[in-house]
Amino acid sequence: MKRGKVNITTLGCSKNLVDSEMLLNQLDLNGFEVVHDSLDDDADIVILNTCGFIMDAKEESVNSILSYVDDRKKGKIDKLMVMGCLSARYKEDLEKEIPEVDKFYGKFDYKQIIQDLNANFFEKKMYHRLKTTPSHFSYLKISEGCNRHCSFCAIPQFTGIHKSRSIESLLEEAQGLVESGVKELLIIAQDLSYYGIDMYGESKLAELIDKLADIKGLEWIRLHYAYPSKFPLDLLKVIRERDNVANYLDIPLQHISDSMLGRMRRKITKEETISLVRKIREEVPGIGLRTTFLVGHPGETNEDFDELKEFITEFQFDRVGVFPYSNEDDTYAFKMYDDDVPEDLKQERAAELMELQQGISEKLNQQRVGKTLKVLIDREENDFFVGRTEFDSPEVDGEVLVDKSDQIKVGEFYSVKISDSTEFDLIGQVL
Structure with missing residues (x-):
C-alpha cells in the first residue's frame, strides 16, 4: 500500500543528483510513490534539493522554494521540505525568511528526513539508488567534502572535510549498477585527487579505477573534478592501459598566472600547471581534457587575463567552462579582498574566453571529420x-x-x- 506521493526536485550538480537518488530509493522502500523533477502537481510531498554554490544558483534555489511555497498555500501540496547546499549554508536565515517551509535540512540529513516522514531508514541500503539518469550511464560519488579551501569557494563550509568511501563499498555499488544495465560510470567527487588519503594514508584513485575497470560489462569509466595540485600521476598509466577507462579527464585549472593562482590559494604555480598538462598528454596520447576557468577574481588585472588567453590559445583544451567570480560570503576572498573587478568586466572576460574556446573547439571538431x-x-x-x-x-x-x-x-x-x-x-x- 502506497503511503503518498513524493516529488524530489534536484537543483545543481551531479553530486546532488546522487543524493536525491539515494533518498528516492529509501522512500520507495518505505512504500511511498516517488517521482523526480516531476512537472505534475499531484504530489503530496515535495522535497527540494537545493544548490548554494554561487549567486545564480542561490537565486534559482530561492525562487524554486518560493514557487513551491505558493503551491502549498494553494493546497496543491501538503508538505514542503528543503535540503541540500543552500539549506545547509543558510538554514537559520531561511527558517526566519520563509517559515512556510515545513522544515529545512542540511546536505546529508537523509535519516532525519526519513524519520520526519515516519518511515524507516535502511542502513544496509544506504548507497542503493533509484536512478534518474538514462539506464545506460550513472554517476558514482567516491567521496564527500573538500580539504582544499580555495579563496573563492564556499563548498567546504557545507560539505565538511574530505571523506572517502572505501574501495570495497564502491566496487560493490558499481557492480550492482552494471548488473542493472549501466555501461558507463561517471566518477565524481569534490576532489578526485584526494581520494583515499584520509582513509588509507595515500592516494588510492589509481587503484580504485583499475579495480573498477575489471568489472565485466562496464565499457566506459569517466573521471570528473581532479584537482591539479598533488595530482596522482599513477592514474595516467591506468587511463592509458585500461581500454574501458575513457581517454578523458576533467581537471579544473581555474587560472594560469602565478599572481591569480596565489590569490586563489590553488597551491600550484604556472610552471607546475604547464608541466602537469604536458605530462598528462605525454602519458596518455590523444586524451580529451576538460577544464574550467574563473575570471574576475579580486585582483585580476588585464595582464593576468591576457596571460590566461595566451595559455588557452597555446594548450587547446578540448572542453572549457568559464565562470565569472561570485563574491561569496564567508569565503577567504570575501573576507580578505575587495571585489574590485566590475561586474560588467567579469561578464565581458567570460564571454571573450568562451568565444576564444568556440574557435578552438570548432577547429578540433573539424579534425575529427572523416574519422x-x-x-x-x-x-x-x-x-x-x-x-x-x-x-x-x-x-x-x-x-x-x-x-x-x-x-x-x-x-x-x-x-x-x-x-x-x-x-x-x-x-x-x-x-
Whole structure:
C-alpha cells in the first residue's frame, strides 16, 4: 500500500543528483510513490534539493522554494521540505525568511528526513539508488567534502572535510549498477585527487579505477573534478592501459598566472600547471581534457587575463567552462579582498574566453571529420539519434548527431563515421 506521493526536485550538480537518488530509493522502500523533477502537481510531498554554490544558483534555489511555497498555500501540496547546499549554508536565515517551509535540512540529513516522514531508514541500503539518469550511464560519488579551501569557494563550509568511501563499498555499488544495465560510470567527487588519503594514508584513485575497470560489462569509466595540485600521476598509466577507462579527464585549472593562482590559494604555480598538462598528454596520447576557468577574481588585472588567453590559445583544451567570480560570503576572498573587478568586466572576460574556446573547439571538431569513432547513443530526437564519444560527458560537453536508422538503439555503442562538424557537435552515420 502506497503511503503518498513524493516529488524530489534536484537543483545543481551531479553530486546532488546522487543524493536525491539515494533518498528516492529509501522512500520507495518505505512504500511511498516517488517521482523526480516531476512537472505534475499531484504530489503530496515535495522535497527540494537545493544548490548554494554561487549567486545564480542561490537565486534559482530561492525562487524554486518560493514557487513551491505558493503551491502549498494553494493546497496543491501538503508538505514542503528543503535540503541540500543552500539549506545547509543558510538554514537559520531561511527558517526566519520563509517559515512556510515545513522544515529545512542540511546536505546529508537523509535519516532525519526519513524519520520526519515516519518511515524507516535502511542502513544496509544506504548507497542503493533509484536512478534518474538514462539506464545506460550513472554517476558514482567516491567521496564527500573538500580539504582544499580555495579563496573563492564556499563548498567546504557545507560539505565538511574530505571523506572517502572505501574501495570495497564502491566496487560493490558499481557492480550492482552494471548488473542493472549501466555501461558507463561517471566518477565524481569534490576532489578526485584526494581520494583515499584520509582513509588509507595515500592516494588510492589509481587503484580504485583499475579495480573498477575489471568489472565485466562496464565499457566506459569517466573521471570528473581532479584537482591539479598533488595530482596522482599513477592514474595516467591506468587511463592509458585500461581500454574501458575513457581517454578523458576533467581537471579544473581555474587560472594560469602565478599572481591569480596565489590569490586563489590553488597551491600550484604556472610552471607546475604547464608541466602537469604536458605530462598528462605525454602519458596518455590523444586524451580529451576538460577544464574550467574563473575570471574576475579580486585582483585580476588585464595582464593576468591576457596571460590566461595566451595559455588557452597555446594548450587547446578540448572542453572549457568559464565562470565569472561570485563574491561569496564567508569565503577567504570575501573576507580578505575587495571585489574590485566590475561586474560588467567579469561578464565581458567570460564571454571573450568562451568565444576564444568556440574557435578552438570548432577547429578540433573539424579534425575529427572523416574519422570513425565509438559513440554511445543517449537519446532519440525528431531528426537524429544523439550520442557521445569518449571525449564527451553528458550535459556539459559536445554531442554526436547520428542519422536516423532502424538498427540504432538508445543505450548501445556504435562505430560512427564523422561526416561534418559544428562549433561544439559532430555529425555522422553508423557504419
